[in-house]
Amino acid sequence: MAELLQFISSGLTVGAIYALVALGFTLIYKASDIINFAQGEFVMLGGMTTVFVAMAGVPLPLAALIAVVATTATGLALHRFAIEPARGASPVVLIMITIGASIFLRGVAQIVFDRRFHSLPPLLGADPIQLGGAAILPQSLVVLASATAIVTLLWLFVDRTLLGKAVIATAANRLAARLIGVDTRRVVALSFGISAAIGAVAGILITPIALTSYDAGTLLALKGFAAAMLGGIGSAAGAVVGGVLIGLMEAFAAGYVSSNYKDAVAFLIILVVLISIPQGLFGRAKVERV
Amino acid sequence: MLSVENVRSAYGRIEVLHGVTLHVDAGEIVTLIGANGAGKTTLMHAISGVQPVTDGTMKFEGRSIGQLSAHARVEAGISQVPEGRQVFEPLSVKDNLRLGAWRRRSADLRQDLAHVIELFPMLEAFMEKPAGTLSGGQQQMLAIGRALMAKPRLLLLDEPSMGLAPKLVDQVLAVIRSLKDEGLTILLVEQNAGAALAIADRAYVLETGKVTLSGAAADIHRDRRVQEAYLGI
Known part of the structure; x- marks a missing residue:
């Protein structure tokens, strides 16, 4: 029982991070049909920038804020200088551009930062909380609370603001959105900015638990992508559920099977989803109207 | 009010508009008829700025609009259904209508919403429902209402009667006439x-990307070729 509780708590924690990464994928995909494979680098930039700004003597909360702003700026720059000039190209070309951007950002991080692993002090201290025999890290609670807050804010944004509705409108019907006067380029830019910000926050939250390095984004991106696929690409609720499910399955695989196979879980899920439920749990099969 | 001169447009290397010239004067209803694939929708898209034009000029209220982005044309007063x-x-239906006024979202929209509901009373009961759940006829009313929320001076209507039951077609036509009466x-x-x-x-009659006939609607209606090709007489 204590064991199960332990696995659940660690599964939920990483699952929340995967959910945030998956949300980043979803947001950009909805607005532009692009799968942004540089999403993981946003996560890495969030963690690494915080580490290095904090090392320079800036207080941690301020360093985290600087990291989020810098990563958001990177996301906007990626859109402005790499995606926007290729406007009109097929989604496959745009996806390849994001893969290139991902490699580029990793390379730059290697030079600007370094090639070592880094950590951050946890926000609420490192002493585990004992709960039913399981030891829960206070940082886990910070991760869960922050992820919940981000999901809620995002939901309020799309459900309660007209700008959010313009984003939904653009996702639902880009031509009609342009015809009513929505500047869809700005909507896509906005989706890159928000996705980058969410990725950065995820990166800052996970660093005290999982360490970070210049190439930490690759694996996180793949797992977030698996989560988005499992939930149904393009579905925000699916991204959250998919992320949590993958986190839990990973924790169970690591606990009950072997931690060597932990990382294989996400890939196994991608395969199973592609073969048996390509539209994902929450996705709708695309219906072409003639 | 609108003048389109020698406009050419292409999808990739295939040109679909081979130099179209037409004009619409203030207060008029001008119709563009033609078969499937004649380029009618392409021309509408070109006027709205969502389809690139390779040659020719477009002017709206005396001002060249060829270089304006799609959203700037909505701001200039051109809306498309x-x-x-x-x-x-x-x-929701209400959000669709509110988004119709996206370029003037700071304005007070209550009066405009009320006006759209006055034109299409059937929409009122569906205000909070997702637009996807509406019938085809209701969606057409909503699409027109959404375009009107931008307070256009020129309304482009692309096949508003398509797929509608005859009774609804009459209703849509009646609305179009009353919009004309409003100026x-x-x-x-x-x-x-x-x-x-x-x-x-x-x-205007558009055939394979060119205007082949134009004139007063009544004259076009009497034209032998038009009667054979488009009116089935």
Whole structure:
């Protein structure tokens, strides 16, 4: 029982991070049909920038804020200088551009930062909380609370603001959105900015638990992508559920099977989803109207 | 009010508009009739700025609009009701209408919403429902209402009667006529040539990317070739 509780708590924690990464994928995909494979680098930039700004003597909360702003700026720059000039190209070309951007950002991080692993002090201290025999890290609670807050804010944004509705409108019907006067380029830019910000926050939250390095984004991106696929690409609720499910399955695989196979879980899920439920749990099969 | 001169447009290397020239004067209903694939929708898209133009000029109220982005043209006073309605299905009817006024979102929209409901009373009961759950006719009313929320001076209507039951077609035509009475200028694309000619002041016939005939709607209606090709007489 204590064991199960332990696995659940660690599964939920990483699952929340995967959910945030998956949300980043979803947001950009909805607005532009692009799968942004540089999403993981946003996560890495969030963690690494915080580490290095904090090392320079800036207080941690301020360093985290600087990291989020810098990563958001990177996301906007990626859109402005790499995606926007290729406007009109097929989604496959745009996806390849994001893969290139991902490699580029990793390379730059290697030079600007370094090639070592880094950590951050946890926000609420490192002493585990004992709960039913399981030891829960206070940082886990910070991760869960922050992820919940981000999901809620995002939901309020799309459900309660007209700008959010313009984003939904653009996702639902880009031509009609342009015809009513929505500047869809700005909507896509906005989706890159928000996705980058969410990725950065995820990166800052996970660093005290999982360490970070210049190439930490690759694996996180793949797992977030698996989560988005499992939930149904393009579905925000699916991204959250998919992320949590993958986190839990990973924790169970690591606990009950072997931690060597932990990382294989996400890939196994991608395969199973592609073969048996390509539209994902929450996705709708695309219906072409003639 | 609108003048289109020698406009050419292509999809990739295939040119579909081979130099179209037409004009719409203030207060008129002008209709553009033609077969499938004649380029009617392409021309509408070109006027709205969502389809690139390779040659020619377009002027709206004396001002060149060829270089303006799609959203700037909405701001300038040109709204389009696209073919196939294209409402935002996941959003509520009310949100669809509010988004119609996106370029003037700081304005007080209550009066405009009330005006749209006055034109289409059937929408009122569905205000909070997702637009995707509406019937085809209701979606068409919503699409027109959404375009009106931008307070256009020129309304482009692309096949508003397509796929509608005859009774609803009459209703849509009645609305178009009442919009004209309110002073709106309308460019109407229709396959239902008989209905379009009945309410239009002037008409253009578009065939494979070129205007082949133009004149007063009544004259076009009497034209032998038009009767054979489009009116089935």
